[in-house]
Amino acid sequence: MEGASMTFTPLLNRTDDTPLYHQLYEYIKKEIVSGNIKVNNKLPSIRSFAEYLNVSRNTVDTAYQQLLAEGYVESRPKSGLYVTNTQFDLLQTYKKPAVFLHPQLETKSCTYDFRYGKIDSRLFPLNEWKKRYNESLQTYREALFTYQESQGEESLREEIAMYLYQSRGVVCSKHQIIIGAGTQQSLSLLAQMLKPSIRDIAFENPCYDGASFVFKQHGFSLKPVSLNNTGINIQELYESQAQAVYVTPSHQFPYGMIMPVSKRIQLLEWANDCSGFIIEDDYDGEFRYKGSPIPSLQSLDSKGRVIYTGTFSKSFMPSLRISYLVLPEVLLKTYYERFSLYEQTVPALHQRTLGLMMKNGEWSKHLRRVRTAYQLKHSTLLAALQKEFNKNVTLSGESAGLHILVRMNNDMNEQELINTARKQDVSVYGTSRYWLTELPQQKPYILLGFGSLRGEEIEEGIKRLKKAWL
Ligand SMILES: Cc1ncc(COP(=O)(O)O)c(C=O)c1O
Incomplete structure (x- = not known):
């Protein structure tokens, strides 16, 4: 059974940047989807609706054309526009943006950050x-x-x-x-x-x-x-x-x-x-x-x-x-x-x-420069470790690269080493995540990346680690 034409009163905001026809279109669409305007209901005629809303016929016509094009209404010859027989309740009218908390939310790194993977931005050949x-x-x-x-x-x-x-x-x-x-x-x-x-x-x-x-x-x-x-x-x-x-x-x-x-x-x-x-x-x-x-x-x-x-x-x-x-x-x-x-x-x-x-040749010049700079940082790190920890530290991988591993002569586990360092405003990183099998029963190795730190920061960082670990 075809329903009678109904009247409804959209609130149109004439000062809004959104054109009136679009506001009208959005309003009718929402009413249809939410079920306030039922299937087979007839939309008011363009002329009467335009007069009622005090807008131009063109505004109503454009809104109707859009609803027609998207299939919310259909045109029945010599009669007018009717709400189509569609399961509008399947359309989600309100979508919540997904709130997803990354399981490994990074904690803010400390002032002295021995993060591996960070390199020295001052060495980048910007010009x-x-x-x-x-x-x-x-x-x-x-x-x-x-x-x-x-x-x-x-x-x-x-x-x-x-x-x-x-x-x-x-x-x-x-x-x-x-x-x-x-x-x-x-x-x-x-x-x-x-x-x-x-x-x-x-x-x-x-x-x-x-x-x-x-x-x-x-x-x-x-x-x-x-x-x-x-x-x-x-x-x-x-x-x-x-x-x-x-x-x-x-x-x-x-x-x-x-x-x-x-x-x-x-x-x-x-x-x-x-x-x-x-x-x-x-x-x-x-x-x-x-x-x-x-x-x-x-x-x-x-x-x-x-x-x-x-x-x-x-x-x-x-x-x-x-x-x-x-x-x-x-x-x-x-x-x-x-x-x-x-x-x-x-x-x-x-x-x-x-x-x-x-x-x-700018790349090879850059490489020579960074090699020298990292070599210097590397020897500063080794000297600082030697000075502060002497025999209380074992090193691994100290001949190459931008990181080394240290193993402390104390009883702390990996998390304790990280946490106590953090209290001294130093970020250090564990190595347990790199094991494909269960962790072996051994003192943990801590990873110290030195690429991004200045010489003075390396020295101060290691001094603080001594306070944390010895
Ligand atoms: C063994 C190894 N390969 C590769 C990479 C990084 O490669 P990329 O930055 O190209 O993803 C790293 C960086 O941490 C690494 O440790």
């Missing part, structure tokens, strides 16, 4: 970056208005290939490099490439949780392999029956041991024996403080079993999100066949800017 950024904008105008090659900007890949060869001994061409928005994105792509032929992947235990997490999310079975003072235990690796292994040979994360060449050769033999892959994460290979830099594992690999990954997060700027994968030939084929449809995720502008800096 050079701005100059090359402008140059990229001007020179590459047209190319910036289209999609880029899925592997990333050729000019940057060319520079990375050259840089990796000179500094890390990595032998590769630009064709083997895939630019990614950070190591996890790179590993995520790799995980997809390794599936379905590989299901079990071995990890150093403990290891960088950001990497193990990615493979876990992709459904791999993680095989924890223990460490000794030269890195991963090769015997256990064989026993794990994994077909791939993720390692950090230049500076094991988090312990910091450096894998000697003899162990590297054994690891390559393992990969050859089982036709497996080694994922070499060379995240901070630029920073080695004792002896000369050790060439990458990739540089020793003659059978194409090593997948090399690196990042600009430690050496340049973590928020830039630029990383890279160097694929061996066998995987390149997989990439082209199955993944080259993925669009590149790092802005071309940033890639080109970085490429220009590398090409013009």
Whole structure:
């Protein structure tokens, strides 16, 4: 049965920025959805409603047209507009914004923050970056208005290939490099490439949780392999029956041991024996403080079993999100066949800017500068630890990178060490999260990142830690 035309009185605000027709449309829609105007009810005629509301006919007509277009009302010939027979109660009229509390809400960091992952902003070559950024904008105008090659900007890949060869001994061409928005994105792509032929992947235990997490999310079975003072235990690796292994040979994360060449050769033999892959994460290979830099594992690999990954997060700027994968030939084929449809995720502008800096020597100048600066911070940290703690501290991983581990000669557990440091306005970080298995019964190691702190802050921070811990 068709209902009679009804009258209703919307409150229209003539001083509001929202046009009258829109206010009217919103009002009628709300009334229909809430059931105040029933199915089959007829809307008032344009003329009478316009007179009643003292608005122009055009205003009513525009509101009605919108309701008609969206299907709230229908036009019945020679009769008028009627509310359609729709289950409006299924429409949610009031949506609450989701309130989601992140389970790991960060506590505010202290004045002396030994956070790993933070680097020194004062060392960033801002002027050079701005100059090359402008140059990229001007020179590459047209190319910036289209999609880029899925592997990333050729000019940057060319520079990375050259840089990796000179500094890390990595032998590769630009064709083997895939630019990614950070190591996890790179590993995520790799995980997809390794599936379905590989299901079990071995990890150093403990290891960088950001990497193990990615493979876990992709459904791999993680095989924890223990460490000794030269890195991963090769015997256990064989026993794990994994077909791939993720390692950090230049500076094991988090312990910091450096894998000697003899162990590297054994690891390559393992990969050859089982036709497996080694994922070499060379995240901070630029920073080695004792002896000369050790060439990458990739540089020793003659059978194409090593997948090399690196990042600009430690050496340049973590928020830039630029990383890279160097694929061996066998995987390149997989990439082209199955993944080259993925669009590149790092802005071309940033890639080109970085490429220009590398090409013009500004990158190597920057690297020399940061190496010297971090070396100084590193020795300040070691000297401060020696001075304040002397024999009461054991260090791990003190030959490279932007962090070290310390183990205290006291009875505090990890949380107590963190909490007591906090009371002295010092943030330090635990290492228990990096274990893939249950924590071993041993005194905890605490991670001290020193990248962002000034020398005086490092010294003061360690003094305060002495008050907290001894
Ligand atoms: C072992 C390891 N790899 C990679 C990264 C970071 O990589 P990205 O900033 O490219 O995600 C880190 C940083 O904490 C790390 O510890």
